[in-house]
Amino acid sequence: MKPGYKTTEFWVTMATNIAGILVALGVISPQSSSPLVEAVGKVAGGIILGLSTLGYGLSRGKAKGGGR
Numbered sequence: 001m002k003p004g005y006k007t008t009e010f011w012v013t014m015a016t017n018i019a020g021i022l023v024a025l026g027v028i029s030p031q032s033s034s035p036l037v038e039a040v041g042k043v044a045g046g047i048i049l050g051l052s053t054l055g056y057g058l059s060r061g062k063a064k065g066g067g068r
């Protein structure tokens with residue numbers, strides 16, 4: 001089995017995590033948005049980050065466990 005960093009799942013997760021972090025930090029946001037929209041965007045970025053990391057962990061666990 002190849003190392004985790006050589007898998008497609010790892011790189012998709014990394015890209016999603018980077019996007020989630022940028023949204024959560026407010027680096028990526030709509031041009032003219034209200035404070036409520038910005039807050040919702042930051043929360044969504046955190047959720048995206050958590051879900052992508054969880055998905056990667058489950059995927060690698062299944063791959064290493066032989067799909068049990």
